[in-house]
Amino acid sequence: xxxxxxxxxxxxxxxxxxxxxxxxxxxxxxxxxxxxxxxxxxxxxxxxxxxxxxxxxxxxxxxxxxxxxxxxxxxxxxxxxxxxxxxxxxxxxxxxxxxxxxxxxxxxxxxxxxxxxxxxxxxxxxxxxxxxxxxxxxxxxxxxxxxxxxxxxxxxx
Amino acid sequence: xxxxxxxxxxxxxxxxxxxxxxxxxxxxxxxxxxxxxxxxxxxxxxxxxxxxxxxxxxxxxxxxxxxxxxxxxxxxxxxxxxxxxxxxxxxxxxxxxxxxxxxxxxxxxxxxxxxxxxxxxxxxxxxxxxxxxxxxxxxxxxxxxxxxxxxxxxxxxxxxxxxxxxxxxxxxxxxxxxxxxxxxxxxxxxxxxxxxxxxxxxxxxxxxxxxxxxxxxxxxxxxxxxxxxxxxxxxxxxxxxxxxxxxxxxxxxxxxxxxxxxxxxxxxxxxxxxxxxxxxxxxxxxxxxxxxxxxxxxxxxxxxxxxxxxxxxxxxxxxxxxxxxxxxxxxxxxxxxxxxxxxxxxxxxxxxxxxxxxxxxxxxxxxxxxxxxxxxxxxxxxxxxxxxxxxxxxxxxxxxxxxxxxxxxxxxxxxxxxxxxxxxxxxxxxxxxxxxxxxxxxxxxxxxxxxxxxxxxxxxxxxxxxxxxxxxxxxxxxxxxxxxxxxxxxxxxxxxxxxxxxxxxxxxxxxxxxxxxxxxxxxxxxxxxxxxxxxxxxxxxxxxxxxxxxxxxxxxxxxxxxxxxxxxxxxxxxxxxxxxxxxxxxxxxxxxxxxxxxxxxxxxxxxxxxxxxxxxxxxxxxxxxxxxxxxxxxxxxxxxxxxxxxxxxxxxxxxxxx
Numbered sequence: 001x002x003x004x005x006x007x008x009x010x011x012x013x014x015x016x017x018x019x020x021x022x023x024x025x026x027x028x029x030x031x032x033x034x035x036x037x038x039x040x041x042x043x044x045x046x047x048x049x050x051x052x053x054x055x056x057x058x059x060x061x062x063x064x065x066x067x068x069x070x071x072x073x074x075x076x077x078x079x080x081x082x083x084x085x086x087x088x089x090x091x092x093x094x095x096x097x098x099x100x101x102x103x104x105x106x107x108x109x110x111x112x113x114x115x116x117x118x119x120x121x122x123x124x125x126x127x128x129x130x131x132x133x134x135x136x137x138x139x140x141x142x143x144x145x146x147x148x149x150x151x152x153x154x155x156x157x
Numbered sequence: 158x159x160x161x162x163x164x165x166x167x168x169x170x171x172x173x174x175x176x177x178x179x180x181x182x183x184x185x186x187x188x189x190x191x192x193x194x195x196x197x198x199x200x201x202x203x204x205x206x207x208x209x210x211x212x213x214x215x216x217x218x219x220x221x222x223x224x225x226x227x228x229x230x231x232x233x234x235x236x237x238x239x240x241x242x243x244x245x246x247x248x249x250x251x252x253x254x255x256x257x258x259x260x261x262x263x264x265x266x267x268x269x270x271x272x273x274x275x276x277x278x279x280x281x282x283x284x285x286x287x288x289x290x291x292x293x294x295x296x297x298x299x300x301x302x303x304x305x306x307x308x309x310x311x312x313x314x315x316x317x318x319x320x321x322x323x324x325x326x327x328x329x330x331x332x333x334x335x336x337x338x339x340x341x342x343x344x345x346x347x348x349x350x351x352x353x354x355x356x357x358x359x360x361x362x363x364x365x366x367x368x369x370x371x372x373x374x375x376x377x378x379x380x381x382x383x384x385x386x387x388x389x390x391x392x393x394x395x396x397x398x399x400x401x402x403x404x405x406x407x408x409x410x411x412x413x414x415x416x417x418x419x420x421x422x423x424x425x426x427x428x429x430x431x432x433x434x435x436x437x438x439x440x441x442x443x444x445x446x447x448x449x450x451x452x453x454x455x456x457x458x459x460x461x462x463x464x465x466x467x468x469x470x471x472x473x474x475x476x477x478x479x480x481x482x483x484x485x486x487x488x489x490x491x492x493x494x495x496x497x498x499x500x501x502x503x504x505x506x507x508x509x510x511x512x513x514x515x516x517x518x519x520x521x522x523x524x525x526x527x528x529x530x531x532x533x534x535x536x537x538x539x540x541x542x543x544x545x546x547x548x549x550x551x552x553x554x555x556x557x558x559x560x561x562x563x564x565x566x567x568x569x570x571x572x573x574x575x576x577x578x579x580x581x582x583x584x585x586x587x588x589x590x591x592x593x594x595x596x597x598x599x600x601x602x603x604x605x606x607x608x609x610x611x612x613x614x615x616x617x618x619x620x621x622x623x624x625x626x627x628x629x630x631x632x633x634x635x636x637x638x639x640x641x642x643x644x645x646x647x648x649x650x651x652x653x654x655x656x657x658x659x660x661x662x663x664x665x666x667x668x669x670x671x672x673x674x675x676x677x678x679x680x681x682x683x684x685x686x687x688x689x690x691x692x693x694x695x696x697x698x699x700x701x702x703x704x705x706x707x708x709x710x711x712x713x714x715x716x717x718x719x720x721x722x723x724x725x726x727x728x729x730x731x732x733x734x735x736x737x738x739x740x741x742x743x744x745x746x747x748x749x750x751x752x753x754x755x756x757x758x759x760x761x762x763x764x765x766x767x768x769x770x771x772x773x774x775x776x777x778x779x780x781x782x783x784x785x786x787x788x789x790x791x792x793x794x795x796x797x798x799x800x801x802x803x804x805x806x807x808x809x810x811x812x813x814x815x
Contacts, residue, residue, distance in 0.1 A: 015432045020247050027264045027283055030400055031297065048439045066415065069406075073415040080416075081319075084228040094415040103426075110430050118436035120428070128241040128296075128420040130279060131248065139434035 015118060018138035022131040023056065033063035035124070035132055046136060047117050055109055055121070056132070059102065063129075066098035099125060181290070185234065185306040192230065192324075195360050196223045199331050202353040203338045210341070215334060222327045229320035230305065237419040238310030239296035241285065244278040267399040284400060286386055296417075300385040309385075312417045318379065319412075321372040328368060332361040382407040 021043060026036040037056045039049045072094050080087050092100075106123050114121055114134075122133040196219075204216040259270045260280045271280040274287050277294045281287065286298035288308045297311035309317045335358040342351050378388060382401030387393060401407055 015434050015436075022248060025282065027262045027269070030265055030402075031282070031284055045438060045441070046436075069409050069414050074413045076415060077413050081225070084224060085232055088416070095418050096416075099418055107430075115430050115432050116437050117439075118432055118434065120430065120432060125418065125420065125423065126242075126425060127244070127248070130241065130244075130282060133248070137432045137434075137436070139436060 014140050015137040016140045017135055019136040021134040021136060023134065024131055025129075032067055033129055034060045040134075042136065043119070043134065046119055047114070051113055055113070058105065059124075059132070062098055062102045062105065066095045066102075181303075181306055184303040188304045189230075191360060191364065192226070195331065195357050196327070198353050199335065199357050202350045203335055203357070206338060206341075206350070207334055211337075219327075219330055219334070222323060222330055226320060226323040226327045229316045229323055232316035233302070233309065233313050233320050234305040234307050236307075236313040236316060237421060238298075238308040238314075239312040239417060239419070240291075240293040240308075240310075240421055241277060241279070241282075241296060242420050243276075246278075249278050264399040267397055269399060284384060284387075297384060298386050300389075312419065314384075315411055318375050321368065321375055325365075325369050325372045328361050328365045332358055332365060335361065379408055379411050380404045382410075 019042060021040050023035050023040065026034045028034075035056050037053050037060075039052055043052060076087075076093060103123055103125075106121050110121055118137040118139070120135040120137070122135065124130070124132045127133060200216060200219065200223075204219065207215045256273075258273050260273075261268050261270055262283065263269075264283055269283045271283060273279075274281050274294050276287060276292065279294075281294055282296065284297045285294050287294045288298065288301050290301045291308050293308070295308045295310035297314070299309040299314055299317070301308045302317065305317070305320075307313070335354045338354050339346075339351065339358065342348070342354075345351055346355070375385075378385060381404075382398055383393065387398075402410065
């Protein structure tokens with residue numbers, strides 16, 4: 001009895017990690033960094049499809065921008081060669097700049113969209129850019145009480 | 158910090174505690190010595206005369222080229238080649254533990270195989286390879302270069318290529334100018350300067366041939382858009398390279414792309430965001446509402462049995478699985494109904510497929526199942542059963558059966574059994590999120606490493622029953638013996654089954670090899686059980702156990718397991734027994750395979766789906782299988798000496814031979 005009480009009070013307003021959904025890479029265009037926009041079914045009841053797809057598409061665009069081979073990257077390369085790569089100590093490469101942008105974007109998405117829905121996106125960089133990890137949280141408030149009751153019932157078995 | 162330098166593999170994350178092998182440093186030391194030494198001698202002894210007599214530009218030019226060479230050499234040596242950090246334990250849970258060793262992915266219209274890396278715990282992205290020297294998976298792995306003592310991968314390939322290029326130029330310069338010197342000093346060859354110059358010339362001349370050859374080789378590779386690994390293994394021999402974008406673009410990619418970021422050694426921002434309920438929920442669509450109505454009746458009756466509900470504010474039962482994930486006509490919870498009816502049901506649809514990927518309905522309802530089951534079966538040590546949700550739920554079994562300790566051959570189970578299984582599953586109040594402890598994996602890894610590698614690489618180790626096809630068709634679980642305790646059950650059934658199954662559900666068939674519909678034609682559930690239980694996630698197995706008559710159940714296993722152990726290692730009385738009985742037969746004992754195979758293919762129909770490539774090691778006619786199964790049936794009815802009956806959830810009885 002006391003345990004139940006304790007659980008209830010403690011767990012009333014917290015969320016526990018229930019599941020993790022992994023959005024895999026989309027390799028149809030080669031090894032460029034691109035994630036699948038397919039909506040995972042675990043999130044079916046958690047977030048609107050359009051929001052999710054927007055997030056992933058924006059991320060894909062960011063990565064495409066980072067990996068773009070154009071004037072800026074060429075210039076960076078030349079400069080690096082000329083300075084015997086010491087330039088890397090001073091400036092941030094294009095990719096790093098875009099990664100910072102991505103990180104800010106993910107943070108913002110988490111704050112605005114995902115956290116209110118009990119989800120959290122992890123920056124794919126932490127996973128070696130192999131997956132986007134979405135942590136799914138469940139409301140622990142009621143589950144606290146039910147676990148208490150299960151204690152009673154299981155002990156009664 | 159913009160700098161991306163790090164010693165490949167030396168950072169803690171990817172490969173902890175590699176033994177210090179001084180022999181690894183010999184080539185790189187020699188290369189450094191030759192490069193720096195020879196050039197210094199050249200600059201000191203030859204260049205003064207050259208600058209006086211010919212031009213002072215010469216030493217400057219040589220100095221610049223040498224500096225460039227040295228810089229590229231250092232970058233190639235010290236830069237992280239693109240090492241993937243090890244996947245965290247929770248990442249591979251989404252794959253069924255019997256998921257195949259290979260996953261096929263479509264790259265620009267060409268099928269490319271991604272292999273499961275048992276060390277790094279993920280499917281290697283295309284062009285990624287695991288370096289055995291560095292013990293890391295490297296992105297766009299080219300090769301491991303002993304001269305720089307580093308892998309060459311996506312991040313440092315450019316520097317390596319430029320190093321080779323500039324070294325060739327440098328050698329040509331040094332040789333050329335030294336020759337010039339010698340030709341002007343033919344009468345003073347006894348001088349020190351001349352002597353040194355001649356020595357330098359010899360060294361330069363000696364190294365020129367291999368270095369130039371290698372440079373030429375890499376020029377061709379860059380132009381063709383291939384890595385050394387791909388070239389040497391002949392991946393695209395006679396085929397199309399999906400990674401090439403044309404010669405110019407390939408060169409552009411190598412030389413002009415922005416420096417790729419490193420994955421290791423990054424500062425992780427602490428997550429400051431709090432996730433607080435209540436949570437917003439999207440409005441349900443029409444289809445979902447309709448499906449919910451369908452499910453409501455069944456789920457309501459189970460609600461009292463559920464340990465936890467998904468949300469406090471939401472009174473609805475967990476959302477149903479999408480219709481396409483369900484076998485048409487059979488609701489997800491049918492197995493529970495069957496158990497209640499206590500008769501042999503027609504083979505439930507649940508067994509006919511493995512969840513290809515996590516789906517919410519399966520997750521939610523599965524979690525309720527598993528929570529229900531495990532409450533009865535499992536470790537009653539913690540009331541909030543660490544049974545997890547959905548896909549992860551099957552791993553609760555592993556933790557259970559990992560306590561059974563059979564997961565890893567070679568011992569060490571007992572020690573980790575108690576701590577690993579439960580400790581690994583951190584119990585939150587309601588739902589627990591299981592996570593393997595590193596120690597669990599590492600201890601298992603330590604004891605299983607030999608079987609791991611042998612299982613993965615030397616398929617011959619598994620005996621003649623494993624055909625050549627199994628390199629492509631083995632389960633990652635074979636390669637990955639540390640994974641989870643469900644493996645213990647599988648190992649009890651002997652690994653020879655897995656290639657069998659794998660060949661039946663091949664990478665050539667749908668990417669997710671599920672037991673095909675042919676299972677419906679198999680007579681009798683016990684065959685399915687013996688066959689499918691390793692492949693089912695926990696809730697399915699629980700259901701199957703409930704659904705099928707108990708006496709028949711253990712028999713398939715008993716017949717070929719020595720010592721026998723019970724399938725329902727989930728039941729608490731069983732797991733200690735399983736542990737005591739259950740060091741599985743040492744190694745993938747080929748001796749067991751005939752029986753094991755027959756049982757795993759008790760679903761004789763399974764054979765129909767086995768592609769011919771697997772025929773090499775595993776031919777067994779349907780009739781033989783059915784006969785063997787029939788024999789086992791016969792066995793099942795006579796209780797062996799010392800059979801203990803254990804009552805599980807729902808009143809089913811398990812017979813375990815002691």
